[in-house]
Amino acid sequence: MGRRRWVGAGLGAVLVGAVGVGLVVAPAGASAAPVLPPVSPEDLVSSVMTADRQPFAGEVEVDNALGLPAVPGVPQLANGTSSVRVWSGGEGRGRVALPSSDGERTLVSDGTTRWAYDSRDRTATRAPAGEGRPDNADNQDPTTAATQAIATLRQSSTVAVDGTAEVAGRAAYQLVLTPLPTERTLLREVRVAVDAETRQPLQLTVLAQGSGEPALQVGFSEIAYGPQDPSLFTFTPPPGTTVRDAPARGDRPDRPEGDQGQRVGDGWDTVIVGRAPQGQPGQQPDGQQPEGQLPEGQQPEGAPDLSALGTPVSGPWGSGRVITTAVATVIVTADGRIAAGAVPQQVLTEALAR
Amino acid sequence: MTTLETRTPTRTTAPLGRLAAAEVRWVLRRPRTLVLLGLLALVPVAIGVGIALTGGPGDGDRDGPGLVAAVAGNGLVLPIAAMGLALTLLLPLTVATASADALAGEASHGTLRGLLLAPVGRTRLVVMKAVGVVTVAVLAVLLVAVVGVITGLVVVGGPSGTMITLSGTTLGLGEALGRVLLVAAWTVVQLLAVAAVALAVSAFTEHPLVVLAAVLGGLIVFGVLAAIPSLEWLQPLLLTSGWSAGTDALRDPLPLDGLVSSTGRALVYLVLGVGITVWRMRRRDG
The missing domain is CATH 2.50.20.10 (Lipoprotein localisation LolA/LolB/LppX)
Incomplete structure (x- = not known):
């Protein structure tokens, strides 16, 4: 009898706790879709x-x-x-x-x-x-x-x-x-x-x-x-703040004019083929290097180290690394080209081979 | 005969205030309570002196990541940062010690038997014991806050008694102290949740160490559970997952969501802990 009461009390406590926490944290329940006049x-x-x-x-x-x-x-x-x-x-x-x-x-x-x-x-x-x-x-x-x-x-x-x-x-x-x-x-x-x-x-x-x-x-x-x-x-820089002026848009050093990339295809399978900014990885002399053997000190400050990402690929278009995400694929080739799009890898390689 | 009748005691209960005062005096006379409170007061002093010695912002290397870096040259952030740091382990340790002594400690000395035999309601006994624990919790948090404000203003200094928020706005002294008070109140509620759970454990055992081990072990287990990505669904149930909300008081405009939800969660733990304690103490034999 005693044990039963203990078990009951324990279960009760757990239940109260679960319900309580649930009430506290549960988001407002999903309500039915509202009725609205149709619109084109x-x-x-x-x-x-x-x-x-x-x-x-x-x-x-x-x-x-x-x-x-x-x-x-x-x-x-x-x-x-x-x-x-x-x-x-x-x-x-x-x-x-x-x-x-x-x-x-x-x-x-x-x-x-x-x-x-x-x-x-x-x-x-x-x-x-x-x-x-x-x-x-x-x-x-x-x-x-x-x-x-x-x-x-x-x-x-x-x-x-x-x-x-x-x-x-x-x-x-x-x-x-x-x-x-x-x-x-x-x-x-x-x-x-x-x-x-x-x-x-x-x-x-x-x-x-x-x-x-x-x-x-x-x-x-x-x-x-x-x-x-x-x-x-309004914003007033608080005391002790370093105030900087943002560089003007035209002054960005690593973006030469006319190098904004070239569009291949249209609609959803548009692929942008561009050139990686100077001095970035992907310009390694031999892109076939396996991971972990990249020479140090070649990356400029602040440039993202793309070479550590992705998996190596090669094809008739050359070789490089492919970075796959849920919605987009990016190929950075060994000779410094970048192809990106919301497309499977094959579409990218076709665009690169063009 | 008539004189005897007038002498008949009409009051059947001791005044609550006197009982509470006796309990508080009893708790505060314990050397371990005083030592823990003293250590807690040292937390903001240590942070403040450390930051004052290593230099303020703009010295290149910052004092490392975290809220402590925001204290440099911004003294009124110190009490909030200190309360945040102490809440991770030191403050729970303090209230757990008080809770362990309240019931399990008495049981291990054999003095709980006397209290249980006394013609006093069991619920009243729990309330009196809880008063002692609450006093320790409030004192501990206030100590960190007050010493933090003083250290922040005197040792760290700041832009003429103002607080720079994380959003880059500047708050006046009054509003800054209001924020400190808000965090203090929020911290007390979080601590009371810990204390209630500790009291519940304390009601079941006669070994004070079990209470300490359960509370600190529980906090560490919560930390581990929160770090496992596949157990993300568990986060809303963990008391500790809301403990980063104290930082929100440094944002402007003040976001209340995190503070409110973590307070709600703490209240659930509080109700559960107190309920289990009362339920157990009503049935406990010396």
Whole structure:
């Protein structure tokens, strides 16, 4: 009898604990898809382009399963989930906070100046806003632009508004792009959730072939529209901060003009073939070297060491290393060419052989 | 006859305040409690002096990664960093010691029998013992916070009594102290969750060491479980997985999500621990 009571009490305690923790941590249950009036893809896209950008504050969750190699300093790129806090004040003003466990990177734009602050080394980088960004205020009518954009997409994909969803507590339309069966791509579909009321994109989901889970999902987990505190969009470097001016776009040393890469193919199986920046690995004198025997001291400061990544491949086009992720493939050849695309390896080698 | 009747004691219970004061005096007179509190006060002093000696920011090599690096030249971050560091092991050790002494310690001395035989409700006994543990927890956290603020302002210094947040904004002294107070309160709640579990273990054993081993071992096991990627689903159940939320107080605007969810989790542990303790003590034989 005594033992029975003990077992019962133990089970009860476990149950209470499980339920309690579950209640505390469980996210709000998935609710049924909201009912919204039907809308055509053209109307949806044009309404997104014409919509007024309202001020908002929100939290964006990045769920990354791209399989990218870990890049130091940008934990958001590696597999896993991370969250980003975003504030927008309209008129080009905004604030983004990228928290890490013991620091934070903050990006602030007050409409004329952009600041990037890193709490780890306490540096603030200043850049004039708008520079290097194409003028979005085209004279073109957004409705025409939307129709044209959809028409271009329709050459290679199926565009549809596929039902509705609830994202961050907002009713949203789901715009779905699916590659036509003739496209040789790693992607299965791309979904964009658009807020039914404010017509602001809320979530982007990229699904790859052969996987039910999204390869990448970026979307608001929380969003609140409304006027924001203007002090959020100003930045004064705190005392003890090193202030730097960002190098102007044209001054980037390792990007010669006209070397932006060449496009091979179109639609979903576009391959970009370019040349690796000078002095980068991939320019090793003999690319056949096995891993781990690369001569040291050849990499310039800051250049990513691509030679340690991927697996060696060779073919009629030469030899190099292939880096495969869930949604894209990259080949870095021994003679310094780079081919990249959301395509299987074979399409890349065909493009390189051209 | 009438005089005798007026002398009949009308009160059947001892005043709560007096009992609590007696328990607190009893707890605070233990040398081990005082030694642990003294050691805790040394944590912010050690960090502050270390940073003051190795130099502030801009000296090329930083003081290493972590929140401690943010303390350099920014003294008011020191109490928050110190509480974060102490919460990993020292603070739980302190409350676990107090909890172990409260029930298991009394049992090992044979004094618990007297308390159980006394005409005092068992629940009241647990409450009184809990008061002693709560006092130790609050004192320990306040000590780290206050010594941290003083050390931060005096030894480390800062930009004229302001706090630079991780987001690059500057907070005035009042708001900075508010943030320190918020982290202190949050830390106390987390510690009370540890203490409640420790009391529950303490109610089952008469060896104080078992309590210490269970609590510290449990914390280490939680750390190991949290580090295994395939057990990621377990994270929301672990008390320790919310303990990085203290850093959120250094962000601006203040994100409350992490602090609230970890507090909720701590409250679940607290309720469970207290419930099991009361349930066990109502049935315990000396």
